Amino acid sequence: MKKTIFVFSALIVSLLVLFKISTYSYTSGNSRIELVISGIAILFFGIGWYINRRSASKKNIEPEVINLDKLDDLGISKREYEVLVQIAKGLSNKEIGDTLHLSESTVKTHVSNLLVKLDAKRRTQALQRAKELNIIAI
Amino acid sequence: MKKTIFVFSALIVSLLVLFKISTYSYTSGNSRIELVISGIAILFFGIGWYINRRSASKKNIEPEVINLDKLDDLGISKREYEVLVQIAKGLSNKEIGDTLHLSESTVKTHVSNLLVKLDAKRRTQALQRAKELNIIAI
DNA sequence: GAGACCTTCATACTAAAGTACCAATTTGAT
DNA sequence: ATCAAATTGGTACTTTAGTATGAAGGTCTC
Numbered sequence: 345m346k347k348t349i350f351v352f353s354a355l356i357v358s359l360l361v362l363f364k365i366s367t368y369s370y371t372s373g374n375s376r377i378e379l380v381i382s383g384i385a386i387l388f389f390g391i392g393w394y395i396n397r398r399s400a401s402k403k404n405i406e407p408e409v410i411n412l413d414k415l416d417d418l419g420i421s422k423r424e425y426e427v428l429v430q431i432a433k434g435l436s437n438k439e440i441g442d443t444l445h446l447s448e449s450t451v452k453t454h455v456s457n458l459l460v461k462l463d464a465k466r467r468t469q470a471l472q473r474a475k476e477l478n479i480i481a482i
Numbered sequence: 483m484k485k486t487i488f489v490f491s492a493l494i495v496s497l498l499v500l501f502k503i504s505t506y507s508y509t510s511g512n513s514r515i516e517l518v519i520s521g522i523a524i525l526f527f528g529i530g531w532y533i534n535r536r537s538a539s540k541k542n543i544e545p546e547v548i549n550l551d552k553l554d555d556l557g558i559s560k561r562e563y564e565v566l567v568q569i570a571k572g573l574s575n576k577e578i579g580d581t582l583h584l585s586e587s588t589v590k591t592h593v594s595n596l597l598v599k600l601d602a603k604r605r606t607q608a609l610q611r612a613k614e615l616n617i618i619a620i
Numbered sequence: 621g622a623g624a625c626c627t628t629c630a631t632a633c634t635a636a637a638g639t640a641c642c643a644a645t646t647t648g649a650t
Numbered sequence: 651a652t653c654a655a656a657t658t659g660g661t662a663c664t665t666t667a668g669t670a671t672g673a674a675g676g677t678c679t680c
Binding site: 467482 | 523525569570571572573574602603604605606607608609610611613620
């Protein structure tokens with residue numbers, strides 16, 4: 345985010361400089377006008393490239409957009425979802441409890457509820473279902 | 483993020499307009515030059531956008547190719563891999579035995595070997611590792 | 621404020637999963 | 651043909667996972 349602002353600010357500044365040069369060349373003859381035009385062309389080519397790359401890379405990180413609306417449909421609560429994410433990371437109930445500051449007992453409760461809501465018998469099946477429903481990252 | 487890009491783009495456009503107005507006052511006769519410059523700018527912006535989009539979409543066509551060569555590196559046998567695939571489907575050891583016509587005991591042996599070879603403590607962690615290594619489908 | 625959830629945790633239990641051995645075939649390569 | 655690895659299966663055991671049930675505090679809505 346900060347980087348984006350920085351890059352755009354730099355672009356604006358360079359634009360300012362380019363236009364300043366262009367206005368100079370008006371008064372002192374049209375000798376450098378081609379240079380200015382090509383500079384602007386390169387600059388905007390870069391801008392177009394950059395903007396598209398940003399939006400494209402975002403799409404690549406999460407090709408299937410995580411559908412958080414489905415969580416409501418399935419009745420999965422916020423905390424339960426957090427547990428689900430940790431399951432996907434391959435953690436045990438004990439480890440999930442440590443990372444989320446919960447007792448193993450509480451994690452078991454959340455997992456049990458998740459299994460019912462995802463219509464699964466095991467946590468591995470829950471992961472499979474969650475992937476089908478696009479509610480967790482691949 | 484998109485909003486930020488939009489705002490900055492709008493800023494650049496307004497800058498363009500401002501400079502156009504300012505240069506009008508300098509040389510009220512040569513209004514064609516600015517038109518040409520801004521036209522070129524827009525054109526190259528579009529070109530940059532388009533080219534990047536082409537290269538980005540090419541990458542998307544083959545997002546994650548399953549790397550079966552890594553199976554050799556990890557020493558995972560054919561049968562073990564078949565078990566791994568069934569684990570990814572969310573099946574239990576008993577169910578895997580039924581689908582592959584094996585005893586649960588044999589499945590357990592394969593799973594245990596898989597866990598060692600994938601450096602995992604649980605089958606869920608094995609799935610996570612296998613996904614990282616691109617040896618199973620997403 | 622009563623009811624409906626969510627969150628947290630506990631106990632006690634059953635069911636899987638996983639480990640550590642061992643052992644008999646089968647397959648593949650040298 | 652021989653040797654190593656793969657495949658299959660077993661027993662006995664420990665560890666997780668999952669179920670059932672209860673309970674208490676918090677939040678939000680009607």
